[in-house]
Amino acid sequence: MEEVSLQPKHYLTCFWPGMAELWWRGRFSALPAAIAFAAVVNALLIAKFIYSDWLSGGLVLLACWVVAAAWLVLTIRAIRELPLLLTPLQASEEPDRFPDAQVAFLRGDYEAAEKLLGENLAIEPRDPPALLLLSAIYRHTGRLHASQLLLTEIRKLEVADNWGLEFAAEQSRLERDIAAREEDQIEEEAEDEAGEAAQPEPEDEAHPEATERTEQATDAEDSAQRDPERGAESDSGAASERTGASLSEDLVENLAEDQSRERGDEDLPNHNDDNEGSGEPVRTNRAA
DSSP: OOOOOOOHHHHGGGGSTTHHIIIIIOOGGGHHHHHHHHHHHHHHHIIIIIOTTSSOHHHHHHHHHHHHHHHHHHHHHHHHHHHHHHOHHHHSSSOOOHHHHHHHHHHTOHHHHHHHHHHHHHHOTTOHHHHHHHHHHHHHTTOHHHHHHHHHHHHTOGGGGGGHHHHHHHHHHHHHHHHHHHHHHHHHHHHHHHHHHHSOOOHHHHOHHHHHHHHHHHHHHHHHHHOHHHHHHHHHHHHHHHHHHHHHHHHHHHHHHHHHHHHHHHHHHHHHHHHHHHTOOOOOOTTO
């Protein structure tokens, strides 16, 4: 922590209520007090020297003594609180944890270092060395976005003007880590795309028709293996059907031959009678 020695110029801001907090710490909560004190002083001056007929002289004099007493009390209070405004760590009764945080950071114990810095920053939230070390802890633990935001806030502090070199060095290291992370992400994406492209196309998608025929043949074989008796019965049934058909054909042919023979026998007597009437001898039919 940078030590700030109190000089006479530092006390000049204590002579106006609220000015010290506004000047050294940037606390806007002290702005209403400074504006109100300025309004009261201006009103008394106007009532005393410009429009003296508004109020009686005794009332204006009493108001001036009250304002002077309030100014004296507020000035003494500002002088006593000035060391807390300029060097809160030095004026605080709590020990300075920044050296311990540095040791933990160099040891690689970033969690302990961040905890110690948190105790320091609770007393002095505008301490540039502690803020820079906290930014480095964020960077080492992979919280690059938080580190970038913290460096942006440090740049806005007027007390950080003396730490320009350290700030520039930390900023360059952060930019290097951000670039390295982006390169790693690009490489990972390229590897993922290459892995997806190298994967073989499934056979089902490449040859759907062949796969369908193979599945049908496999199902037929499985059904035949599961029901061998049913397959044998179907074969025997088909054979018996073929035998019955051939027998029926033979029977039909025999019946046709018998009918033709019967018609031939019926025609023979009529032929013999004709022969007898004509005086020709009767010829016997050996086939009959």
